[in-house]
Amino acid sequence: MSTARLRDLRVFPGFGLLSVGCVVFLYAPIVVLALYSFNDGRSVTRWAGFSLRWYQTVFANQNIQTAALNSVVIAIIAATVATVFALGAAIATVNRKKGGGEGAHVVLTFPLMVPEIVTAVASLVFFVAVGISLGFATILIAHIVFCIPFAYLPIKARLESMDETLPSAAADLYASPARAFLRITLPLLVPGLVSGWLLAFIISLDDFIITALVAGPGATTLPLHIYGMLRLGMTPEVNAISTLMLAASTVLVLLSGLLGQVGRKH
Amino acid sequence: MSARPLALSSRIPPGLAHAGLLWPSLGIILVFMVAPIAIMLTYSFLVPGAYGGVEWTFSTGAYEQILFERDFLDDSLTFTPDYLIIVARSLLQATVATALCLVISVPTAYYIATRSERVKNIWLFLITIPYWVNLLIRTIALLFVLRDDGPINSALLDLGVIGQPLALSYNGFAISLGLIYSFLPFMVLPLYSAFERFDFRLLEAAYDLYASRRTAFFRIVLPVMRPGLIAGSLLVFIPSVGSYLAPDILGGGKTLMIGNLIGTQFQGARNWPFGAALSMILLTITLIVLLWLARRAAQQQSN
Numbered sequence: 001m002s003t004a005r006l007r008d009l010r011v012f013p014g015f016g017l018l019s020v021g022c023v024v025f026l027y028a029p030i031v032v033l034a035l036y037s038f039n040d041g042r043s044v045t046r047w048a049g050f051s052l053r054w055y056q057t058v059f060a061n062q063n064i065q066t067a068a069l070n071s072v073v074i075a076i077i078a079a080t081v082a083t084v085f086a087l088g089a090a091i092a093t094v095n096r097k098k099g100g101g102e103g104a105h106v107v108l109t110f111p112l113m114v115p116e117i118v119t120a121v122a123s124l125v126f127f128v129a130v131g132i133s134l135g136f137a138t139i140l141i142a143h144i145v146f147c148i149p150f151a152y153l154p155i156k157a158r159l160e161s162m163d164e165t166l167p168s169a170a171a172d173l174y175a176s177p178a179r180a181f182l183r184i185t186l187p188l189l190v191p192g193l194v195s196g197w198l199l200a201f202i203i204s205l206d207d208f209i210i211t212a213l214v215a216g217p218g219a220t221t222l223p224l225h226i227y228g229m230l231r232l233g234m235t236p237e238v239n240a241i242s243t244l245m246l247a248a249s250t251v252l253v254l255l256s257g258l259l260g261q262v263g264r265k266h
Numbered sequence: 267m268s269a270r271p272l273a274l275s276s277r278i279p280p281g282l283a284h285a286g287l288l289w290p291s292l293g294i295i296l297v298f299m300v301a302p303i304a305i306m307l308t309y310s311f312l313v314p315g316a317y318g319g320v321e322w323t324f325s326t327g328a329y330e331q332i333l334f335e336r337d338f339l340d341d342s343l344t345f346t347p348d349y350l351i352i353v354a355r356s357l358l359q360a361t362v363a364t365a366l367c368l369v370i371s372v373p374t375a376y377y378i379a380t381r382s383e384r385v386k387n388i389w390l391f392l393i394t395i396p397y398w399v400n401l402l403i404r405t406i407a408l409l410f411v412l413r414d415d416g417p418i419n420s421a422l423l424d425l426g427v428i429g430q431p432l433a434l435s436y437n438g439f440a441i442s443l444g445l446i447y448s449f450l451p452f453m454v455l456p457l458y459s460a461f462e463r464f465d466f467r468l469l470e471a472a473y474d475l476y477a478s479r480r481t482a483f484f485r486i487v488l489p490v491m492r493p494g495l496i497a498g499s500l501l502v503f504i505p506s507v508g509s510y511l512a513p514d515i516l517g518g519g520k521t522l523m524i525g526n527l528i529g530t531q532f533q534g535a536r537n538w539p540f541g542a543a544l545s546m547i548l549l550t551i552t553l554i555v556l557l558w559l560a561r562r563a564a565q566q567q568s569n
Contacts, residue, residue, distance in 0.1 A: 018373040019377040022370050022393075023389075023392050025447070025450075029410065032417055033407035033411075036410070085291040088290060088291065089288050089291035104288055107296065108295065110299060115507070115508030115549065116508065118508065118549050119299070121528055121532045123298065125305055125538065125542070126298065142298070144294060148295060152291070206400040208401070209511070209529075226406070227402060230406060230515070238406065242407065245400050250395055257391060257394065
């Protein structure tokens with residue numbers, strides 16, 4: 001049978017339309033939300049012309065600036081610490097795959113298996129029980145914990161797909177293990193490290209529930225601030241700040257995706 | 267060269283190097299994730315303190331509270347279905363969301379998998395972006411669209427189709443829609459990778475044997491896809507059961523699902539043992555489902 005005929009047979013009527021509908025459903029609400037952030041009117045419903053005034057109010061808001069700075073600082077530290085820890089863990093579990101690496105793998109991916117709300121309340125109870133006062137530090141610890149599996153998985157995948165003979169070849173050429181690691185293994189791992197770091201960064205930046213419970217009264221992050229704004233009602237400022245966060249996540253995902261593709265090609 | 271291609275240094279004993287690499291991550295997860303859950307398990311068997319927190323007296327009261335109400339006067343237990351209804355509603359909402367995600371995702375994933383390489387990548391990017399975009403913002407966006415004075419209702423009012431706004435938000439319907447909206451990409455992506463591996467010669471064989479398109483799809487394609495269908499369903503079902511944001515934002519602040527019920531037990535000075543007991547139940551449901559999946563996957567691999 002010819003390929004043309006085969007391709008034709010693979011088509012089921014209506015599937016294409018449903019797929020378009022699926023993508024429209026996923027994007028329509030966020031596109032509408034973003035569109036109305038440029039609305040000049042105070043009303044969040046009637047269109048009153050294009051304006052950037054809500055972005056000006058958002059950028060002028062001291063509380064939003066503080067929350068955004070907190071979010072970014074926490075995400076950078078959490079993603080970096082998680083990536084460094086996860087790199088070690090990935091090397092260790094890949095080395096020991098034949099004996100006993102599995103138990104470690106289960107523990108490392110455990111944060112992914114626990115429902116977020118359970119992680120959130122368990123962390124709160126733990127910090128209170130051991131007497132660590134809630135605030136910036138507790139947010140940071142909680143973020144590092146749930147970022148580890150997100151950094152660990154891409155790094156591990158990259159390590160497993162790596163050509164094992166390369167470090168051996170380096171050793172044959174009298175490179176010390178440390179030198180072989182720094183000059184051969186680490187550079188080959190860069191795409192995995194970067195995509196792991198970016199995913200951990202996005203996950204940290206986006207988290208709401210866990211942060212909300214371990215933040216305590218003092219510290220705040222951007223999602224917490226937005227949630228607080230929403231409690232006072234849907235305002236155009238909510239649209240504007242949400243649109244900024246949407247843009248940030250989208251850029252980071254695209255970046256991570258592109259790096260992943262580049263990594264696969266090499 | 268040894269069988270350990272990633273040794274960092276010849277001077278450090280391999281066992282020590284292994285531990286040094288592994289234990290920072292393992293330790294932080296054990297201390298800040300596993301230990302807290304052990305504490306929660308303990309707390310679920312204690313008595314709530316007068317000002318929040320717990321009192322160290324053993325009790326199964328927190329678990330009893332899910333089904334019964336203790337009478338203050340004569341200490342008798344009467345069956346109250348209120349909390350059971352919330353648990354049941356969570357399971358129902360998650361089931362509905364999973365089923366509808368399946369109905370939308372199967373054709374979509376199939377369609378994407380049968381595109382050319384270039385077109386495929388564009389579709390995958392389109393599905394992947396919402397997967398990573400902030401869930402809080404996506405839920406807010408859905409609320410923005412569904413509100414009484416949101417664009418859908420305003421448009422319908424302006425056109426004179428309806429006399430007063432449709433109740434699209436702050437109800438069970440909005441939560442269902444919210445769950446589907448939140449977790450739809452979790453279903454499309456695993457289904458896509460399953461369809462990607464589908465041997466299309468099977469379909470060809472079915473047509474050669476005079477199967478109709480419908481028969482071929484339901485009798486050949488879907489049965490072969492079962493592992494992908496199960497994986498996708500769990501990826502939607504598990505976060506849906508414990509979902510917090512969709513019922514909280516779209517349900518209008520009422521305690522509608524188990525995630526919110528757990529949350530409220532810890533905000534302010536509520537009932538920690540009760541919240542801990544509910545958490546343990548939610549965690550147990552999740553882990554049972556995951557273990558079942560892992561065992562199935564292992565069986566599939568050995569076959």
